[in-house]
Amino acid sequence: MLQEFDGAARILNLEPGIWKILTHPKRQITVSCPIQMDNGEIEVFTGYRVQYNITLGPAKGGIRYHPGVTLDEVTALAAWMTWKCAVAHIPFGGGKGGVICDPTKMSRREIEALTRRYIAEIVDAIGPEKDVPAPDVNTDAQIMAWVMDTYSMHVGHTSTAVVTGKPIEMGGSLGRREATGRGVMIAARESAKHLGLNIKGATVAVQGFGNVGSISAELLASQVGATIVAVTDWKGGVYNPKGLDIPKLLDYVKQHKTVDGFAGAEPLAHTDLFTLDVDILIPAALENQITIDNAPKIKAKVIVEGANGPTTPDAHKYLHEHGVFVVPDILANSSGVTTSYFEWVQDRYGYFWTEKEVNERLEAKMCEAFNAVLQTSLKYRVDMRTAAYIVAISRVATVTRMRGMYA
């Protein structure tokens, strides 16, 4: 994160004071969450919430449950949320939360208990005006419902705007679940338009078939006529050069929890996905997937980063120098948080939009963000990632200067 920040800050000639402010997290919270497990034993889980910057508004960002969570990682992710919200042009700062746990080895009851205890431990730090969590890796709408309920019980009234990504029935927004994938589709479509590549029939490989990967694939196939030829997930992968039947694949995954073994496609090894001769590659799994070791094998012309941080800095440099058009995470997957913003607005307003209204507003916001970054990249002759940072840092820096120093 700091490496990406420095490159853009240097081009902007950012003054040292603002530079220092923007490279320090505002607040890092560590909590211990004791839970009674189903076997009667007590386990203590460590949780974090980092509010990296709140210059533009409340901290905003997801909560992840993963065995590999660290305070450093959560801090970097909270910084990324700061830049992502600024690029998306929504009035939020950046935050992130994480709990060190393996939810695949926990019962639903244990996950509920952990969620409630974690939220109770950070309850004073969050709120609609302070810090608004959302789903991230391994957290879903039901978990957000428990977040909302726990917070509401503590403050003594129902507060829907404290968290986004909730079920529709309790203040969630239509279109939120699909939003990140929809934005990835829009980013791929706009990139193709810019590069003079016909998106209809363009071939696409997708890494990860969770919320972001599966919906990106579905919308790229159904809305703009792209051909999804390959998908890999946590277990295995499938490849069909003529195009995978995505609705059938989605049905298969609902039953089997993996794409592995899907009929009508050849099996594909994880390591082979990046080497395929495709037009568009969508990494939509975890961080650090595209490295300097596999980047030289990539044949795609466009990479749209559905995940957060899927490309290492040296791999990104290599790809850019070899003419690959990379749409950076903070732009490519920003539609998730943009629709979280719409959810927060609707909750505070108490008036809800139709799915069509949500999608139209999202389309406008995503195109505005894409164009701002593209124009900046052309103006400064830099890659799209550096351009996205230039846009984000200048927006946050401008307001930091206007607000001035408190003491």
Ligand code: GLU
């Ligand atoms: N976890 C998502 C992200 O990384 C969404 C955050 C949000 O909606 O606040 O962008």
